[in-house]
Amino acid sequence: MIHDFVFHNPTKIIFGVGKEEKIGKELASRGHRKTLLVYGQESVRRSGLLSRVQQNLAAHGVDFIEHGGVVSNPLLSHTQAGVDLARREHVDSVLAVGGGSVVDEAKAIAVGAKLDGELWDCFLGNAPIRSALPIFDILTIAATGSEMNGNSVILNERKQQKYAISSPYCYPTVSILNPALTCSVPADYTAYSAVDAIAHVIEAYFTQEVGGNLQNRLVESIIKTVIETTDTIMADPNHLGARSEFMWTATLALNGVTTAGVSGFSFPNHLLEHSLSALYRIAHGAGLAIIIPAWMKWHLPQWESQYQRFAREVFGVNDSLSGVQSLEAWFKKIGAPTRLADAGIPASEIPTIVANISDAAQVWGLANVYTPEVITQILQFANEQ
Amino acid sequence: MIHDFVFHNPTKIIFGVGKEEKIGKELASRGHRKTLLVYGQESVRRSGLLSRVQQNLAAHGVDFIEHGGVVSNPLLSHTQAGVDLARREHVDSVLAVGGGSVVDEAKAIAVGAKLDGELWDCFLGNAPIRSALPIFDILTIAATGSEMNGNSVILNERKQQKYAISSPYCYPTVSILNPALTCSVPADYTAYSAVDAIAHVIEAYFTQEVGGNLQNRLVESIIKTVIETTDTIMADPNHLGARSEFMWTATLALNGVTTAGVSGFSFPNHLLEHSLSALYRIAHGAGLAIIIPAWMKWHLPQWESQYQRFAREVFGVNDSLSGVQSLEAWFKKIGAPTRLADAGIPASEIPTIVANISDAAQVWGLANVYTPEVITQILQFANEQ
Numbered sequence: 193m194i195h196d197f198v199f200h201n202p203t204k205i206i207f208g209v210g211k212e213e214k215i216g217k218e219l220a221s222r223g224h225r226k227t228l229l230v231y232g233q234e235s236v237r238r239s240g241l242l243s244r245v246q247q248n249l250a251a252h253g254v255d256f257i258e259h260g261g262v263v264s265n266p267l268l269s270h271t272q273a274g275v276d277l278a279r280r281e282h283v284d285s286v287l288a289v290g291g292g293s294v295v296d297e298a299k300a301i302a303v304g305a306k307l308d309g310e311l312w313d314c315f316l317g318n319a320p321i322r323s324a325l326p327i328f329d330i331l332t333i334a335a336t337g338s339e340m341n342g343n344s345v346i347l348n349e350r351k352q353q354k355y356a357i358s359s360p361y362c363y364p365t366v367s368i369l370n371p372a373l374t375c376s377v378p379a380d381y382t383a384y385s386a387v388d389a390i391a392h393v394i395e396a397y398f399t400q401e402v403g404g405n406l407q408n409r410l411v412e413s414i415i416k417t418v419i420e421t422t423d424t425i426m427a428d429p430n431h432l433g434a435r436s437e438f439m440w441t442a443t444l445a446l447n448g449v450t451t452a453g454v455s456g457f458s459f460p461n462h463l464l465e466h467s468l469s470a471l472y473r474i475a476h477g478a479g480l481a482i483i484i485p486a487w488m489k490w491h492l493p494q495w496e497s498q499y500q501r502f503a504r505e506v507f508g509v510n511d512s513l514s515g516v517q518s519l520e521a522w523f524k525k526i527g528a529p530t531r532l533a534d535a536g537i538p539a540s541e542i543p544t545i546v547a548n549i550s551d552a553a554q555v556w557g558l559a560n561v562y563t564p565e566v567i568t569q570i571l572q573f574a575n576e577q
Numbered sequence: 578m579i580h581d582f583v584f585h586n587p588t589k590i591i592f593g594v595g596k597e598e599k600i601g602k603e604l605a606s607r608g609h610r611k612t613l614l615v616y617g618q619e620s621v622r623r624s625g626l627l628s629r630v631q632q633n634l635a636a637h638g639v640d641f642i643e644h645g646g647v648v649s650n651p652l653l654s655h656t657q658a659g660v661d662l663a664r665r666e667h668v669d670s671v672l673a674v675g676g677g678s679v680v681d682e683a684k685a686i687a688v689g690a691k692l693d694g695e696l697w698d699c700f701l702g703n704a705p706i707r708s709a710l711p712i713f714d715i716l717t718i719a720a721t722g723s724e725m726n727g728n729s730v731i732l733n734e735r736k737q738q739k740y741a742i743s744s745p746y747c748y749p750t751v752s753i754l755n756p757a758l759t760c761s762v763p764a765d766y767t768a769y770s771a772v773d774a775i776a777h778v779i780e781a782y783f784t785q786e787v788g789g790n791l792q793n794r795l796v797e798s799i800i801k802t803v804i805e806t807t808d809t810i811m812a813d814p815n816h817l818g819a820r821s822e823f824m825w826t827a828t829l830a831l832n833g834v835t836t837a838g839v840s841g842f843s844f845p846n847h848l849l850e851h852s853l854s855a856l857y858r859i860a861h862g863a864g865l866a867i868i869i870p871a872w873m874k875w876h877l878p879q880w881e882s883q884y885q886r887f888a889r890e891v892f893g894v895n896d897s898l899s900g901v902q903s904l905e906a907w908f909k910k911i912g913a914p915t916r917l918a919d920a921g922i923p924a925s926e927i928p929t930i931v932a933n934i935s936d937a938a939q940v941w942g943l944a945n946v947y948t949p950e951v952i953t954q955i956l957q958f959a960n961e962q
Contacts, residue, residue, distance in 0.1 A: 194756070194821035196593030201586070207838065208581030371579070404822035405805060406829075409798035417791040436579035437789035440838055444791075449834060453592065453825055 194404055195455035201448050203340045207369045212330045216252030218366045226255040228283040230298040232262040232290045245289055257281045265469050266297035268348040275304035288329040292336025295329045299344035299362045302327050315355040324361035332373045334439035335385035337446030339367035347470055354470035371436035383526040384477025386422040390415055391480045392446040396457035410450050412505045417441045461487050463556050467548040474535050481528035485520035486573035532575050542571050579789055580840035586833050588725045592754045597715045601637030603751045611640040613668040615683040617647040617675040630674055642666045650854050651682035653733040660689035673714040677721025680714045684729035684747045687712050697733055700740040709746035717758045719824035720770030722831030724752035732855055739855035756821035768911040769862025771807040775800055776865045777831040781842035795835045797890045802826045846872050848941050852933040859920050866913035870905035871958035917960050927956050
């Protein structure tokens with residue numbers, strides 16, 4: 193049964209090598225004249241991408257104000273500085289050049305710039321989002337799917353809270369995906385990206401009766417393609433075919449297509465992981481590689497048949513636990529951590545993590561299932577060797 | 578390799594039983610005050626759907642002018658009457674209530690109402706489409722995918738030409754999909770719908786190197802789901818689960834997701850079929866069930882490996898021809914014609930059909946491949962017993 197749903201994803205995707213040259217025209221043709229250029233570290237400057245983008249904007253009469261220095265697990269304080277800058281300079285749009293963290297911070301700035309109130313209240317679910325500046329991006333890392341959805345995840349470093357917003361106003365107007373830009377993503381972040389893309393489709397697949405076999409098949413198609421292309425990339429990082437296929441697959445993994453018709457699903461792996469990256473600043477995908485196998489082992493008895501399906505369709509193995517173990521072994525193979533200790537987190541930290549997750553579970557509306565006892569059990573799976 | 582592409586599908590889908598009650602609000606909230614209500618035969622009146630929609634429009638202050646009587650293979654003359662009515666009455670939008678033919682005619686009216694010139698010139702590729710009235714629809718038959726793409730196919734009955742337009746202006750603003758409305762679709766049209774949905778994904782799958790395994794997998798997922806759900810519906814026409822899964826699958830089959838990253842594909846089965854329905858007014862899906870197996874047999878030697886993949890992944894058989902035969906056998910099983918004679922078309926008509934297709938092939942830009950000789954060969958496969 194396909195459950196009731198609304199699907200509305202208006203983001204325009206421009207995909208291909210060199211397509212960043214389209215950005216000036218896309219902004220100018222929509223009447224934008226001054227944009228906040230959001231980026232991360234110096235790599236986009238060193239690679240020459242930033243100056244190419246700036247020249248292209250200038251050629252189309254689009255002025256820009258730089259807001260660089262976004263970090264992985266983007267920080268509320270830096271986001272707030274971007275909001276202040278956007279307001280002071282009266283920009284009419286935001287343009288992210290970078291990976292998912294840069295896009296996420298750009299979205300939060302876009303919301304904050306139009307908000308009358310505290311931005312973090314939106315992340316706490318206490319303030320509605322009623323508008324945002326139009327969002328554009330040039331993606332340099334394929335992983336989060338932020339380029340084609342309305343989500344943004346920000347870390348409030350003072351409170352050690354890593355929370356999300358999701359709003360129709362946060363869909364990018366235009367996202368430019370040039371797979372050649374992702375060829376320089378190093379092996380570790382390539383692995384984390386693969387884990388993240390798998391996490392996005394695995395959540396609904398295992399947390400609710402899927403809407404139909406179509407949805408199951410779409411998810412399995414995405415996971416198999418992520419595994420296949422990542423294996424190719426690990427052997428040959430400059431393989432443009434695999435990089436491009438991985439890039440579009442990661443977008444489809446969280447643009448609403450796989451969850452349309454699936455009702456009542458949730459994102460428990462993301463709930464659990466966000467506390468790891470909030471507390472220890474590890475990469476989101478690295479944290480997910482630790483959380484997913486543990487969560488799957490804990491969750492398995494609740495839905496044996498879907499785990500059997502997963503084992504059979506994705507890994508060609510017959511029993512449900514073997515499917516989980518195959519996924520875990522693949523995470524290890526590509527160099528992702530699969531235990532807390534692999535990320536340097538000692539067992540003595542478990543109570544701290546449990547407390548952080550328990551607070552978040554309230555905000556996510558998942559506290560009824562993810563009690564401190566349950567979270568502890570899952571983290572123990574993530575701790576055992 | 579994923580080839581360069583632009584994906585931009587802004588249609589809002591509202592899916593679920595009873596969701597037609599949303600239509601007045603969707604129109605009114607966008608400022609529409611007077612719409613052209615396009616529908617087909619009396620069944621939508623008899624079922625009570627039309628009066629429910631009219632009451633809902635009235636409750637939201639949206640006036641309407643009726644344009645009923647759209648037929649399967651919608652006619653240019655009737656479309657032109659709709660254009661004249663839309664202009665005379667100064668409607669600000671069009672609302673289709675019906676199946677793919679009704680949506681297609683509504684799109685053509687939306688284009689014609691804003692056009693300075695002859696509508697058919699757009700279908701001949703001789704006049705650009707620069708605007709259209711906003712298009713809304715409530716879908717009663719799942720098949721064509723028109724509810725989430727920019728295509729419209731119209732029959733010029735005077736010239737016996739069945740041609741298409743494709744324009745960004747022809748994406749519906751909002752499409753409402755209520756799977757319960759499709760439970761009354763009779764067995765023959767259910768079969769034709771299944772063939773049509775399969776045809777939409779099979780075209781790119783077999784006419785060009787697919788962009789990557791992801792695209793292959795998405796297509797196979799859709800075909801397997803169409804087969805599975807149609808078999809269920811044939812046994813139990815009121816099976817809402819299967820009707821709903823079929824409905825969304827048919828939408829995904831032609832909304833651009835399966836072809837993103839696939840370059841240079843074409844729609845030869847549609848080219849060939851349109852002449853059958855133009856000349857003999859048979860249902861489009863019925864014509865496709867005749868054309869597809871014939872075209873596949875002719876095309877098979879050119880791309881053996883993809884046919885082997887199709888055979889293995891969709892039907893679990895090993896050789897390429899068996900895959901084609903399995904599909905043909907399934908068409909027969911669900912009651913679709915698979916030979917010209919099954920549709921009452923004698924072999925003596927082949928030259929007439931070839932001439933009609935040859936003219937169309939010029940307009941479609943496929944005349945270099947689909948010469949009269951090739952078309953004749955394919956039609957001979959469609960004729961042999």
